[in-house]
Amino acid sequence: MQALVYHGPGEKKWESVGDPGIESADDAIVKIDTTTICGTDLHILKGDVPTVDEGRTLGHEAVGTVVEVGSGVRSVEAGDKVLISCISACGRCAYCKRGMYSQCLNGGGWILGHLINGTQAEYVRIPFADNGLYKVPEGLTDEQVLFLADILPTGFEIGVMNGGVKPGDTIAVVGAGPVGLAAIMTAKLHGPGRVIAIDMDGGRLDRAMKLGADTKINNASENAVEKVMELTDGLGADTVMEAVGIPETFELCTELVRPGGHVANIGVHGAPATLHLEALWIKSITITTGLVDTHSTPTLLKLVAEGRLDSTAFATHRYGLGEIMDAYDVFSDAASNDAMKVVLSN
Ligand SMILES: [Zn+2]
Ligand SMILES: [Zn+2]
CATH class of the missing domain: 3.90.180.10 (Medium-chain alcohol dehydrogenases, catalytic domain)
Structure with missing residues (x-):
């Protein structure tokens, strides 16, 4: 063969x-x-x-x-x-x-x-x-x-489920590649209030809007932290998902999250990132990591079969x-x- x-x-x-x-x-x-x-x-x-x-x-x-x-x-x-x-x-x-x-x-x-x-x-x-x-x-x-x-269970389990997405939440997804988009699409299953896509590529951001994002931020030209604070009355996002896998984007996620919120890392990292505990220790945030287990695959298959x-x-x-x-x-x-x-x- x-x-x-x-x-x-x-x-x-x-x-x-x-x-x-x-x-x-x-x-x-x-x-x-x-x-x-x-x-x-x-x-x-x-x-x-x-x-x-x-x-x-x-x-x-x-x-x-x-x-x-x-x-x-x-x-x-x-x-x-x-x-x-x-x-x-x-x-x-x-x-x-x-x-x-x-x-x-x-x-x-x-x-x-x-x-x-x-x-x-x-x-x-x-x-x-x-x-x-x-x-x-x-x-x-x-x-x-x-x-x-791969990508749908990865976005759903490692981004949405680990990130504890609840109805009404503001979700920020950093990285609008296939897995970031899968996280955006499956976040909608949990009824978020607003889904914000953040990327440096305009084409990917446009696709994110088609797949369910409500707001896009191009962090090549815009300040993502300022924009997210503006959109959340200065609180920050309830759940931030990292779907790139480089130190800068992980560190950005920890600046976008509100006190008490979740940072769900999905990205595959090849280099150490700095965890700013001097700023984060007081914020009661939860950081999760993971490789997909695919325990959600039967559920996702059912949702596809039902046209959801x-x-x-x-x-x-x-x-x-x-x-x-x-x-x-x-x-x-x-x-x-x-x-x-x-x-x-x-
Ligand atoms: Zn794959
Ligand atoms: Zn086993």
């Missing part, structure tokens, strides 16, 4: 590799119907994720059709249309039993396209198939559910799977191409 293979920092190739096969009784083999590229894949290609070995097939988000299951798999069978979750989970360890699948102690967590071969290929082996695959409800298209593999959540607006570019090298070029220069998520169909 063909797969997108990582060959060390800056090097990738769409090439012929061996077909995956069942290795354990709880495995499934899934034919990829639709997949996408994640910001995390770009981090890997920059060499920021040294745990990825050369020769690894990338990708951790897809919709596919089951072609074969191991003898221990009970919940899916050949022919089923499935959403492949970015998180694998044994379902039995101490963390899985707490619903913290991202921390699975038995070889689960974020392993697809990281520690084992991923979804940017014609076929993929999915371990712990009973837990990592979700049957796609009848009548839904691949594109309607594709972004439930439409994530198709994330897709800006569409390609055949064999055109994945072109898709990477467009996605890695998202700003000039006005790209959000690319959809690759097999």
Whole structure:
């Protein structure tokens, strides 16, 4: 089969590799119907994720059709249309039993396209198939559910749920990339009073307004702290979400939050950020971090099936799977191409 293979920092190739096969009784083999590229894949290609070995097939988000299951798999069978979750989970360890699948102690967590071969290929082996695959409800298209593999549960669990969003709250989301937008879209499920999108890219801010933000602040030209204080009678935002992953934006979030509020960090950080405890100790704020557990995936699937959540607006570019090298070029220069998520169909 063909797969997108990582060959060390800056090097990738769409090439012929061996077909995956069942290795354990709880495995499934899934034919990829639709997949996408994640910001995390770009981090890997920059060499920021040294745990990825050369020769690894990338990708951790897809919709596919089951072609074969191991003898221990009970919940899916050949022919089923499935959403492949970015998180694998044994379902039995101490963390899985707490619903913290991202921390699975038995070889689960974020392993697809990281520690084992991923979804940017014609076929993929999915371990712990009973837990990592979700049957796609009848009548839904691949594109309607594709972004439930990662960005929507990430925005919802790590931004909205960790951030304690309540009806009437003022929410500020710093960073209007795919995950920031997913946080904006799913924040609406909790009935906030006002959602403020903050970014330095006008195109992304316009998309944020289309996906549910009420106010945009371009912090390339505007003072985000002053604007948010103005909008909140000098209090600050109830919940601030960090969806960039650099020290400056994290520190900005701690200036935007009101006393008693929440800072929910979603961004993937590669460098230390300063925690200004000299200013924050007195403010009773809560700071949360996390990697998505995907415990909300069944809920989000239901909301999509009921027409309450439409994530198709994330897709800006569409390609055949064999055109994945072109898709990477467009996605890695998202700003000039006005790209959000690319959809690759097999
Ligand atoms: Zn992803
Ligand atoms: Zn586990």
